[in-house]
Amino acid sequence: GESVGLHLPTLSVQEGDNSIINCAYSNSASDYFIWYKQESGKGPQFIIDIRSNMDKRQGQRVTVLLNKTVKHLSLQIAATQPGDSAVYFCAESRGSQGNLIFGKGTKLSVKP
Amino acid sequence: NAGVTQTPKFQVLKTGQSMTLQCAQDMNHEYMSWYRQDPGMGLRLIHYSVGAGITDQGEVPNGYNVSRSTTEDFPLRLLSAAPSQTSVYFCASSYLGSGGDTQYFGPGTRLTVL
Numbered sequence: 001g002e003s004v005g006l007h008l009p010t011l012s013v014q015e016g017d018n019s020i021i022n023c024a025y026s027n028s029a030s031d032y033f034i035w036y037k038q039e040s041g042k043g044p045q046f047i048i049d050i051r052s053n054m055d056k057r058q059g060q061r062v063t064v065l066l067n068k069t070v071k072h073l074s075l076q077i078a079a080t081q082p083g084d085s086a087v088y089f090c091a092e093s094r095g096s097q098g099n100l101i102f103g104k105g106t107k108l109s110v111k112p
Numbered sequence: 113n114a115g116v117t118q119t120p121k122f123q124v125l126k127t128g129q130s131m132t133l134q135c136a137q138d139m140n141h142e143y144m145s146w147y148r149q150d151p152g153m154g155l156r157l158i159h160y161s162v163g164a165g166i167t168d169q170g171e172v173p174n175g176y177n178v179s180r181s182t183t184e185d186f187p188l189r190l191l192s193a194a195p196s197q198t199s200v201y202f203c204a205s206s207y208l209g210s211g212g213d214t215q216y217f218g219p220g221t222r223l224t225v226l
Binding site: 009041042043044045046089091099100101102103104105 | 204
């Protein structure tokens with residue numbers, strides 16, 4: 001069936017380094033993608049989104065890249081900080097109002 | 113605004129017991145949904161609603177019922193709890209037709225079924 005998955009279940013980086021979290025999706029009909037951050041004991045929090053008519057979108061310290069050819073999504077976090085430690089999920093949908101399908105998540109640990 | 117609130121935060125049930133997980137939002141969002149999150153997995157959609165009086169099934173609806181009598185509330189009912197329903201449950205809401213930046217998640221309810 002269709003699925004959204006992550007290549008790396010855990011990622012450990014040094015404070016100040018850049019982090020890259022990857023996600024693969026298999027539903028070619030998906031045209032809207034979101035990255036969420038989930039801290040321990042909390043619900044997911046929106047980070048950034050991208051539509052399929054774009055290849056790249058930048059936010060504050062975060063960049064999302066979309067490669068539709070290989071159905072790959074990545075989240076880049078610049079100058080990673082201890083407060084970035086969390087589990088990161090990608091999610092896909094057909095249209096911005098479609099139901100979301102979540103990937104399994106990647107745990108990011110930032111070493112001081 | 114309180115955002116999305118969920119009660120209770122924690123609950124322990126015995127197999128066969130019933131209970132209702134409460135979810136409320138004060139942002140006048142049309143869309144509300146329930147997800148469950150199991151260890152090592154992403155969130156899976158249980159049920160959703162696009163407005164008062166309208167509900168539909170998500171990916172994993174079996175064993176759960178929902179209703180949407182008001183815009184603000186979207187309770188999730190477990191009629192006969194099973195150990196397989198041990199999970200963390202998240203409620204979310206957003207405006208219809210909007211992007212993920214308007215979708216807000218509640219803090220979650222951690223349910224254990226013995």
